[in-house]
Amino acid sequence: MSKKIHVSTTVNGESVEFLCEARQSLLEVLRENLSLTGAKEGCNNGNCGACTVMLNGVPVNSCIVLAVEVEGAAIETVEGLACHGHLHPIQKCFLEGAALQCGVCTPGFLVTAKALLDKNPNPSEHDIRFNLANNLCRCTGYDKIVKAVQAAAAELQTR
Amino acid sequence: MKSFDYAAPTSLAEASALLAHANGQARILAGGTDLLVQLREHLREADLVVDVKRIPELMELSFTPEQGLRLGASVPCYRIYEHAEVSAAYPALAEAARIVGGWQIQSRASVGGNLCNSSPAGDTIAPLIALGASCTVVGPEGTRQVAAEEFCVSPGKNVLRRGELLSTIVFPPPAKSGGSAYERFIPRNEMDIAVAAAGSWVELDPSGKTIKNARVAITAVAPTPRFAAEASQWLAGKPATEETFAQAGELAKKVASPITDMRGTQEFRVHLVGVLTKRTLAKAVERARG
Numbered sequence: 001m002s003k004k005i006h007v008s009t010t011v012n013g014e015s016v017e018f019l020c021e022a023r024q025s026l027l028e029v030l031r032e033n034l035s036l037t038g039a040k041e042g043c044n045n046g047n048c049g050a051c052t053v054m055l056n057g058v059p060v061n062s063c064i065v066l067a068v069e070v071e072g073a074a075i076e077t078v079e080g081l082a083c084h085g086h087l088h089p090i091q092k093c094f095l096e097g098a099a100l101q102c103g104v105c106t107p108g109f110l111v112t113a114k115a116l117l118d119k120n121p122n123p124s125e126h127d128i129r130f131n132l133a134n135n136l137c138r139c140t141g142y143d144k145i146v147k148a149v150q151a152a153a154a155e156l157q158t159r
Numbered sequence: 160m161k162s163f164d165y166a167a168p169t170s171l172a173e174a175s176a177l178l179a180h181a182n183g184q185a186r187i188l189a190g191g192t193d194l195l196v197q198l199r200e201h202l203r204e205a206d207l208v209v210d211v212k213r214i215p216e217l218m219e220l221s222f223t224p225e226q227g228l229r230l231g232a233s234v235p236c237y238r239i240y241e242h243a244e245v246s247a248a249y250p251a252l253a254e255a256a257r258i259v260g261g262w263q264i265q266s267r268a269s270v271g272g273n274l275c276n277s278s279p280a281g282d283t284i285a286p287l288i289a290l291g292a293s294c295t296v297v298g299p300e301g302t303r304q305v306a307a308e309e310f311c312v313s314p315g316k317n318v319l320r321r322g323e324l325l326s327t328i329v330f331p332p333p334a335k336s337g338g339s340a341y342e343r344f345i346p347r348n349e350m351d352i353a354v355a356a357a358g359s360w361v362e363l364d365p366s367g368k369t370i371k372n373a374r375v376a377i378t379a380v381a382p383t384p385r386f387a388a389e390a391s392q393w394l395a396g397k398p399a400t401e402e403t404f405a406q407a408g409e410l411a412k413k414v415a416s417p418i419t420d421m422r423g424t425q426e427f428r429v430h431l432v433g434v435l436t437k438r439t440l441a442k443a444v445e446r447a448r449g
Contacts, residue, residue: 005165022165022208025195045196049263058237058266064195065267066188068165069210112262133349134261 009070011036012080020067027051027062030077038078038107042136049135052108053077059115061134078107081114090114090152099148101139109135113149117156125150160199167210171297171326174211179299179322181207187324189217189233190267192260193276209324216326217271222248227332232271232325236283237262239270249330250446251286251339251358251439258282258343261350271325277311280379284311285358286341288376288386292330298323308376308386334362334372338446340439343379344431353379354423355431357411359439363399363447370394370444375407375436380415380428387411390436404440408433 004019011034018033027044030036030053039062042050046064053062054076081088087095090113100106109132116123116131123131128149129142137145168174178185183206188194197203211217212233219231220238222245230239236256240246246253252270259268259282270283274294287307294305299322307328311317319325343356356379362372373394375387390410397403417428 021162023160023162023198025160045199046192046260046264049261052263055266058235059263060266061192061263064191066165066191066195066208066210068167069188069191069212071167115262130349131262134263 005068007068007071009072010074012076018067022066022068024067025063026053026055026065026067026070026075029067030062030075036077036079039111040104040107042104042108047134047136048105049108049112050105052111052135054111054115059112059134076111078110081110088114089155090117090149093148093152093155094145097144097148097151099140099144100137105135105137105139109137109145113152116149117153121157122153123149160195161201161204163198163205164207165210166207167213169213169215171214171216171324174209174214174324175298175322177207177209178324181209183207185209187211187275189269189272189275190235190264192264192268193272211324214326219327220245223332224248225332228330230270230328230330232275232327233269234271236265236268236270240265248333249286249290249339251289251341251360251443252283252330254341255282255286255358258349271328274307274310274328275317275319275325277313277315277317277383279311279314279382279384280353280356281384282341282343282353282356282378284384285356285376285378286339287328288384289339289341289358289360289374290330291360291374292328294325295327295329296323297326302326304329308384311383313382334447336363336365336367336371336447337361338363338443338448340442340446342435342439342442344435352422355379355415355417355428355435357432357435357439359436359443361394361399361440361443361447363444367448368399370397370399370403373407373440375411375440377411377415377432377436380417380432382416385414387414387436389413394440399444401437401441404437404444405433407440408436411436 040050042048186205343353345351
């Protein structure tokens with residue numbers, strides 16, 4: 001049994017401390033130590049994007065980040081998207097546009113789509129497809145996801 | 160993943176000492192997009208993982224038109240293509256950084272890590288060679304410079320010795336009438352490994368019609384990334400025309416020794432070297448003309 005390391009970090013704006021082994025991924029610690037099960041384990045090797053979280057303002061695959069690396073960092077997960085019980089417009093547009101079937105990839109798509117719209121409020125279809133390329137979906141065929149992101153962009157612009 | 164010890168040194172000397180004196184196998188962790196996958200899949204082993212992202216030199220990104228670019232070995236790819244001046248001065252590098260994996264990978268993966276992983280298909284390596292980058296290697300016996308084309312020695316292997324780490328990649332200042340480009344062939348739009356790739360850099364004479372200097376590099380077509388020395392030397396003094404670019408492509412083919420695998424046949428890859436060399440030279444010349 002390897003010795004545990006103490007890590008202090010911020011998750012969705014709240015200070016969090018945990019103990020972990022060096023070999024544990026951020027995804028593992030988020031789900032198992034912190035009970036934040038929104039980020040999903042898909043491929044566990046950085047291909048599918050189901051585990052996407054924001055790390056210091058940029059989207060990362062949390063399955064290929066070591067939990068010990070996030071000492072002092074700021075993490076945002078899909079749990080931080082909805083505010084006081086109200087869904088974020090991106091979440092609402094995914095629901096209304098039926099941009100999901102099994103839903104395993106959805107948290108990752110939501111986090112990456114939010115990162116894209118924060119950076120580029122008016123993305124073209126190409127921008128959306130290019131920036132969401134690290135998120136795989138085996139159900140929808142992507143068209144509904146792209147349309148949901150376009151709808152969310154339009155709604156966010158009217159605010 | 161098997162257990163290992165973890166250290167996050169804050170200086171080059173500390174990192175080098177940890178790597179030199181580790182019990183068993185020490186591995187350097189930058190963005191982790193190769194290493195952590197390899198450890199999980201037991202393709203590589205580690206008793207100690209040395210996270211180098213808290214060493215200031217490895218996170219440096221500084222550029223001036225006079226001094227050129229100093230790129231810390233663990234600076235993530237997105238910081239390159241989001242830097243307007245760097246992207247304009249070294250377009251081949253920015254083009255490669257933008258297609259290393261997807262966005263989540265580019266948030267973590269570094270050019271230095273791409274080089275140290277030493278895959279024959281590493282996307283950023285052809286631009287490093289074409290742009291004449293030099294690698295600063297720090298170790299127990301001091302610091303040495305290694306030309307980008309000398310860094311990789313076989314698939315997955317490079318010149319780093321025990322206790323050494325890549326600290327900085329140094330790019331010469333951009334030439335006044337210079338331009339560069341990188342292109343790879345993949346059967347999809349994004350998120351794939353190159354079947355073949357080429358990076359080209361050119362400097363034109365003041366007329367804009369003649370090539371003064373050029374460097375061509377090709378990847379995914381040999382056990383290591385290759386500098387196409389003969390093609391590069393031949394280009395100097397030649398008119399910047401499609402015919403010249405095509406001829407340089409033929410010369411670049413001579414240093415390709417690809418394998419046939421699921422991504423493509425030997426014959427197809429050699430053909431691609433000609434096409435991609437020609438295209439990247441044309442694009443580099445167009446950029447050099449402004």
